[in-house]
Amino acid sequence: MKAAFAQRDAEKSYGLDGDLLTPVPWTLPVLRLAWNAAKRDVAPWWDECSKEAYSAGLDQLARALKNFTDSRKGKRKGRRVGFPRFKKRGKARDSFRYTTGAYGPATDLYVKLPRIGRVKVGEPMGALTSRLADGRERLGGATVSRTAGRWFVSFTVGADRDVPERPTRRQRTxxxxxxxxxxxxxxxxxxxxxxxNPKRHAAALRTLRRASRAYARSKPGSAGRRQRAAGLATIHARVxxxxxxxxxxxxxxxxxxxxxxxxxxxxxxxxxxxxxxxxxxxxxxxxxxxxxxxxxxxxxxxxxxxxxxxxxxxxxxxxxxxxxxxxxxxxxxxxxxxxxxxxxxxxxxxxxxxxxxxxxxxxxxxxxxxxxxxxxxxxxxGKREPGTAKAGQTRSAGAQVPAA
Ligand SMILES: [Zn+2]
CATH class of the missing domain: 3.30.420 (Nucleotidyltransferase; domain 5)
Known part of the structure; x- marks a missing residue:
């Protein structure tokens, strides 16, 4: 998954190199210009990856920087937001996002991902593809991410939905x-x-407790600890x-x-x-x-x-x-x-x-x-309310891309 690493590199080159104290608004267009000017030097391999990976990384960086400055000036509610930090390999969630280009379901069983190609998914996407085909839903982006050793693709879709003004269902008791x-x-x-609780949940929780203890006992930095961490993540995800x-x-x-x-x-x-x-x-x-x-x-x-x-x-x-x-x-x-x-x-x-x-x-x-x-x-x-549904958990399919 070169793209994911490239995204991180993109963030890296612009978090620190820029002079943080100058009042330059690090907006997305500014970041893009800076990236385009510097990519040949800092990342000579830049054209091996989808440009979307850099773009998404810069977009997130721009948002993070805006949250940081707004928070410092008191324009943002809630807890104080710190300066954006780098993603750390092995600690952060590996993910990247497509917003333009030819991404999306190719058939019910394959997704097309620019620069990566056609990838078979683990769960048929019929429900999504039929909605896209007849125009009930529109694709708004795709995020590829890794959880517990599996790669997932989730689509953001826009759909019109009738919102009832009051309870309508007959079974409403x-x-x-x-x-x-x-x-x-x-x-x-x-x-x-x-x-x-769902079936087998108690058993999974017991396994989780056992795996947590085994992990805690393992030696920091050892191969055994890495293995146990991977096992623990799998059980966590299942639970x-x-x-x-x-x-x-x-x-x-x-x-x-x-x-x-x-x-x-x-x-x-x-x-x-x-x-x-x-x-x-x-x-x-x-x-x-x-x-x-x-x-x-x-x-x-x-x-x-x-x-x-x-x-x-x-x-x-x-x-x-x-x-x-x-x-x-x-x-x-x-x-x-x-x-x-x-x-x-x-x-x-x-x-x-x-x-x-x-x-x-x-x-x-x-x-x-x-x-x-x-x-x-x-x-x-309201009558018809345009809403977006995140297809991640419910409607899209999990794609298992063989991890590189
Ligand atoms: Zn009482």
Whole structure:
């Protein structure tokens, strides 16, 4: 994958060589000019790679530099953004992107990638190619990336989608549902339903724990450590895929069958110092369930409400509102000392999340701070809304290119 390395080299030559203190706006056109002027000297092999690789690298660099300067001038919200760093071989995600040229699915089974050629994919792309063929979707770019030793190609596609103004589905039964993500189970709903983890998930988690320990014991810098790191990455990817698949099935069902879905907010980085695997797994799950529900609620005309991150959904009694501040992660059952309710911990949390919507009337729309009661997203009503769907996980095909 010469292109990926070339991209990094492109970033390298312009991150440091340029005089950082001069107020030159390092915009994409400026970076392009500079690259074109210097490529013969710094990278004599430049024409062996697709020009897209350099272009994408420069585009990312331009964005990173803009974020950095905006952040320093106080024009950008959120955490301070540091100066762009180089990608590091073996540490960073290997990826490059095509935005122009003759890329895309050649048939259902092959993709064409400029400079690389036709590559067979591991998963047929029929769903995507038929949509492209009859114009329901348009190609907007392709990203080739490597995860756990496999190469993937994901396409960005633009599509018109009818966005319902209100819930339309006939199978929509429930009004509001609270969702608590678990570790032992995938999720517990306020309806009392427990959604089980995907099959073989527990076994994969055990393998993951074993592989993590073996990795930790290996000697830094050794061949054994490299091997174990590769093995660990494969298992991590499998666990993540299983969970994502389970979450997709769950979020589609929820967004179709309920009007309002309430989920917890993420634990703030740094707030939770609990590095346990279980916690990490459930946090990634929260981020993913939110991401999926954010667009699926729009698709199906339902609404997503994200609870305030300080809302103690687990520690509050869903029967009377009494709080148990000493509840720990190990307590699987909530026992109320005020009204005597004894209930499963996750179900209690899910019911509290559901109550949150019924109780609060003044919800604030997508506020950034943590001082608001609840946040809402989703429910964008409109006739025809042009939207892009990232085909990465759902609609495109994974291409397994033999690694060079
Ligand atoms: Zn109670």
């Amino acid at each position: 429930g009004g509001t549902v609270g969702v608590d993500l678990g570790v032992k189970h995938l999720a517990v709903l306020s309806t009392g339903e427990t959604v089980a 993540a895929n299983q969970r994502r698949d389970g979450l997709h099935k769950l979020t589609t069902r929820l967004a179709r069958s309920h009007d309002v879905i309430v989920v917890e907010d993420l634990h703030v980085a740094g707030m939770v110092r609990n590095r346990r695997l279980a916690r990490a797994v459930s946090d990634t799950g929260m981020a993913e369930i939110r991401r999926q529900l954010t667009y699926k609620t729009v698709w199906y005309g339902s609404r997503l409400v994200v609870a305030d991150r300080w809302y103690p959904s687990s520690k509050t009694c869903s029967g009377c509102g009494w709080r148990n501040p000493s509840l720990t992660l190990a307590d699987r059952t909530f026992a109320c000392q005020s009204c005597g309710l004894v209930i499963d911990r996750d179900l209690n949390a899910a019911i509290n999340l559901r109550h949150l919507v019924a109780a609060s009337t003044s919800e604030t729309v997508n506020a950034r701070g943590a001082d608001h009661k609840t946040r809402m997203s989703g429910r964008v009503a």
